[in-house]
Amino acid sequence: MSRHRRPHRRARAREAGAPGRGAPQSTVRGEALRAEIEAKGINLYECYTCRLCTEEMQRGILTLTEPYRKAFGESEWRRDIFNEPVCPTWDYYRHEAYTAYGRALLARDLADGLEVAPDDRRMQEVVYTCLLCGGCQELCFSRNRVPLMKEFMPLPREVWDLHGILLAERKWLFERHGWEVVPEGLRTLAQRLLAGGTATGEPKSHATRWVEATGADVVDLSRGGTADVLLLLDARAPYDRLLWPALAAGVRLIRAAGLTVGTLGADEIATAMPVLAAGDVRGYLDLNRAAIDKITRMADGGRIGRAVTVDDTGYQAWTAPAKHYGAASHVHFPFTHIVPFVADLLREGRLTFGRPVDEEVVLLDGCHIGRHGKVLDQPREILARVPGLRVRETALRREYLYCCGAAAGAPEAFPEQAMWWGRKRLRQAASAATPGATVVTTSLICAAHLRRIASADAGPPVKDLTEIAAAALA
């Protein structure tokens, strides 16, 4: 058996001295992947191969945890059955490899020395069509084991962490094979973000155009000044017209609470989740730590009171634990996402809704803010306070939501699949409400993605939750 050789590439790397990031490292062996995963406290052999990660085959067999009770109640728990996929890639491909357990087994095999060709398109699809949405993590029976057994052992069991394995797998593949292993669309997006660009390709100098277009009352902190709240817009929202109404709505809500709002203008940060999705963990963490350091200086210098992000992947980047390559331990200033922030303002009485909104909405939880960020109660609290609003929910809700395909570079790398997932999510929304009901998301990335699809398909209106909330301001 001969190892696949790329002598010219190694020679180039040698010539360059220390290999640059993104250059393949043939010295990176499977043991490194095993070590990375085991360092997170994960045992690669804890998969039951039960495939519950693919389909919520029977509600009643899931552990009767508090999230389950909140999502579905308890009365029919033992006999109810759902049998609806929660894993979008399984749903699309219906192939055993396109599952969380398939990818986890692949990680095990890579750690044991399996070699893959970096340009193997099927391998790229297996690995990178995973949306990192976390649905598998919620359903995993090895993590949650037996119904009712929470009395005997703390759940979930962290010794089996699918999300951690999937991220480590991408990190290893990137370190082993470089950018060649990353599917083209995701590669382009990630490299652009690493180079200081934006998610849409618009120049950063356009970061304030949304302010001019919407008349939002914000301070451009890149030119000096102070603000109670630094609104972090990240790499997509200020450059995507579809999201400007949501940005303006967010500002209105915060201003209505008597707080001043500042943004970074052309110095806007990028938390760059696609870079993580590509596997360049070092680049991702470097970017985020630099951004956090910048905000820390502003906070320490008294220029801002707190930072609030509108970007759900940005929220995840700065709140996720280290084993999921989050920068949570680096953040030492008050930081939250706009949805829980608005919920807090309402609870504290600093914000009230006085205007009725005569609308029917279907709430779609987002993966990064909801499932990973655990911001699930707050959207419901906010919507419950909007007078006149009729709120519906899809059958797949809360932690058990179905990812719409907006993140992890999916629309860029796998546009056909991303459209398919988005359409399915919109169909789920449609089946939960009367025709024409507004789809409301808690994630700007989801809002942009679903808005584009709905617009192309003459589908329902799609709004961000902040838009609904702002409409209720007196």
Next chain:
Amino acid sequence: MATETHGRPGRPKPWAVGGRPKGVDEKTFARALREFAAIVGDGNVSFSPAELVPYAHDVIMIPPIWPSAVVRPGSVVEVQQIVRVANRLRVPLWPVSTGKNIAYGRMMAVEPGNVVLDLARMNRILEVNEKLAYAVVEPGVTYAQLYKHLRDQNLPLWLDPPATAPGAGPLGNTVERGVGYTPYGEHFLFSCGMEVVLPDGRLLRTGSGALPGSRTWHIFKWGYGPYLDGLFTASNYGIVIRLGIWLMPEPPAYQPILMTCDREDDVVAIMDFLRPLKVSHLLPSAVVVAHALLAFAAEAEYPRHLTGGTRPVPEDWIREQARTRMLGIWNIAGCLYGAPAVVKELTDVVRRRAAAELPQATLLDVDAARQSPYWDHKVRNMTGVPSMVEYSRLSWRGGGNAFVAPVVPLFGEEARKHMEIARPIFWKHGFDYIGEFIAASRDQHHVMMLLHKQPDEMARAEACYRELTDAFCDGGYLPYRTNVGFMDHTMRRLDPVFQAVCAELKRALDPNEILAPGKNGIRAAAARPARRGRVPGAAGRRSGAPRRGPGRPAQGAAKTRRHPAKRRGGLR
């Protein structure tokens, strides 16, 4: 077969993935893949290592067995076409349905290099007849899917799921002669009528289905002439692509009977108590008598600090764990069904007999007991509701399991004797006895779980499994199933005439041996005495040549060589 290691004990070597089937040259294999793709579409033919991964693994103690490719047909016609291509080009196929034969091999073939024929796309529920209480299913239908269908249609019919439902499939489980826990637990007994794709591509309808236009295909088992259905269970004579299964009408009432006993040797009295109830069918469900360790292994953490991974778990620890979980040393679960008055009367009969013959047993209150995951799981099993609890036992020691499943006469003394054979072997190899007796009408399946830590304990588990198999066979206790790593070994323990007839049937139906070679140890070549030279029908292979065991790399296969079909721009 030895587990190959690479530095660390039990860790398999890096292997050659995607190697060709044995005896098939590169050109022929590339042609086969092209023809498969022309039948099912490019997207349903896989040979990238990343797409083969799930088909190479199970939780058992043998290293991965890699297929060369996976083909996923969506219809009977496609299966027939694929089989004809495979026959013409001598490419071995390994059919799988839902792929949930967990701890028996899942989707692994006996030999590396087979092309897995994944039938999961064929997942239609073809018919459900409420009045005659049967369903007709394709291979990809799962218990969960059928259960949902019955609930959605509000049909008063019960499934009989096996312990590892809901992702398992009724067709696959029945064809492997799996069992459940309701009165319909003997799955093959309660199946009726098959449609089978033979190795030459012909379509066979068994039983009453042999009459064209039959109106009794799935309601009268025997048909006319020889009963052929059994040939296609636990064998490699054909691909079952349609199966009728009888469903239990939802009973007006049911009463679980849950009891515990607190001494090891109570098992003698328990099985003798159950025997007349089972032979007379008074207690119609399968009755499970589970040892405490099996009952709570799904919930507890293995006490490695007490055992060092090499000594049995202390008995006082077992008792303490059982006590906190409403469990005894032995845990008995059965169920009565019928009209309310009948169930009440039968319950009183069983309770009176238990009080007289099994006074040491504690009868549990069912509602209270169902707070325990184990008892809840057993009640679900016995009332047609799929449950997943069994899976959790995999975490007991670290991910590995192999089922050991010999059959024992339904006598208490036999149960005790069998435990005396089994337990010392488990202990000798540093494992725990984790088992249960499942009382059927005249036999008891002594199902044991060889739970082990992967990969470190795989070699030890393999040795233990081999010794258990040999000890049971030496004692006259036939294992009714075994995993892909031990199929040849088990077949060689059986009577030579039985082996020869199996091989002769194989040669008659599948002379080119393209269908699941080695499944349950059935091979065409065994029918002939070993001699040198070409064996007709076994293309490219000499008889007597050493047979490659599972886990060893395909001969001559390179790791990341670009696939020949890709080089020519074919396929993708």
